[in-house]
Amino acid sequence: MGEIVITGLNKTYPNGVVALQDFDLAVADGEFLVLVGPSGCGKSTVLRCVAGLERPTSGTITVGGRVVNDLPPQERDLAMVFQTYALYPHMTVFENLAFSLKMRRRSQEEIRGAVASVAEKLGLGQHLHKKPRELSGGERQRVALGRAIVRAPQAFLMDEPLSNLDAALRVQMRIELLKLQRELQATVLYVTHDQTEALTMGDRVAVLHSGRLQQVAPPREIYDRPANRFVAGFIGSPAMNFITARITRGENGLFLDFGGQTLSLPTDYLQKRPGLKPYQQKNLIAGLRPEHFIPASEAKTAAPGILKIRVEVVETVGPVNYVHFSLPDPQSGRDRTPFVAALDPSVPATPAQDLEVAIDPDRIHFFDPETGTTTPY
């Protein structure tokens, strides 16, 4: 297995569309790195440049220490799992799995042995004689995976490999794929638009937006310390709530004003978060995760930030209720900003009901209103 190092990658399409700008990323040997972003952010372009299916405008790509920029896909020793699976429709499962070895003119015994071991690993034994069209979606997905692992390549490239599966199967395959990766000690560059997949699968997660890398970090850090407003809003479901806010110092302490409400902050708040000092008395963007709201009665901190809200819609999703409400936010350009709070179902909440919710001030994120970057912690 080898590492993938991408430096200074730029890709501009002939029609002038800039797909990637100054993109740097290193996937360590044996690492499962997830590249995540909304559709059209350029994540597939990264993968296709690494694969050799597209030519970067500039930049260097090395695989296992070897510069592969001028090598065709055949000579890069990478395996790719396609979103559509791209199984060869006229070949049986066995022939699909054997194809890459056959192209490398391996012996019949070696091919049979390698295919048999992959088929056993993926539970495809009884399907070897079938054509792809006779298989279910999950089985096709396994064949696509098997085709990639049958010859131990330097690294694996995966382009949304689970997105065509139904929800239950996707969760199952997520686990199986991770087990397989650990077992093979494989280097994987995995592209997805699904932030849940990114958080659950990645050793590290790289967030891409509009052709620019936003942040590369382990999932926990991406969630807890998003580098900017885009990452904060993209990672997490339901998405983080954003509202214009202002930190003010009154006679009897420190306050946070937003949405027509005033939350009192602990007096040592600015000592704990010195990065906020320059923003006093100025507008900034506050970010509140839905799952960080609790009913006011359960707030334990000395100075809980209590919000008085009026419930608009309640969505039941099982473990929690998504309580929708809105707060006035004249600075954002619209009258009110929609909010979601994920509350325990034991909290009574019905539409048009008034409710008090609390949020731990330490869990509030702040972003610069101009640049969108996170204020220093």
Next chain:
Amino acid sequence: MKPGVLLSREARLGYLLLAPALLVIALVALYPLGYTLWLSFQQKIIKLPWLHQGWVGLANYRELLAADRFWQALAHTVMFTVVSVSLELALGLLAALAIHRTRILTGLTRAAVLLPWAIPTVVAAVMWLFLINPAFGLIPMGLRLLGLPEAWQVLLAHPASAWAVIIATDVWKNTPFITLMLLAGLQVIPEDLYEAAGMDGASRWQVFRHITLPLLTPAILVALIFRTAQAFMVFGHIYTLTGGGPGTATETLAFLNYQAILNDMRFGYGAALSVVIFLGSLAFALFYLYTMGLQIKEEPRP
């Protein structure tokens, strides 16, 4: 109501809906075919009305099989079909692959390639007649520049060069048809299969051999069946270019058929020839289906 009754009622409706199509097929395909078959067992010579007219059994076929000219024409027809269809397939495949990869002026290239196919056979043949005219044609002029003897420049005077002209005309005119069919076939092969094969380490040739060609087989099969059936009935070029000559050197079955019916007015004998031509085309089609079609049939459709 019993389910069986319901089913048979549905089946009856099915047949009823099928009836108009079957009727049309029967009228335009089966009736002429049946009539030709019936006619081939008759003696019907309009020029010689005093001879016996009517049922003669297999006499027409016996006469046919005994005639050297028939066997010669059959050999000519098979040779022409095999050579011209092979050339058309090879050139058509090359052109289709090239056009499929063309990224600029796609509309123009496709229209330009199709042009010869849109020209009527007789017009195309006359154009080639001008091209090979010993006095002012472009091709004899070229041969003269190459220093070939003057006798060689009269292309239609020698059996071999006459066939070369006929085949060239046919290839020129009909390659576009195969190109078009194969281009359509190429366009339905998903691009990611090529990419997957590339990632799997297949060279360009291996991709062509293991991905493109097998997935193009259905289109090749259809194109071959169409072209072969047409080539087996070749008449227009022969009639316009050589008139079957020199001597009988370029006579084909369809040309004999024309002579039997329109020169000799022997309708029964002509019908027997028609039946032989039909069987020949059928034999080619079955041969293709058995050699290539089996691979397609194997795959059950969902």
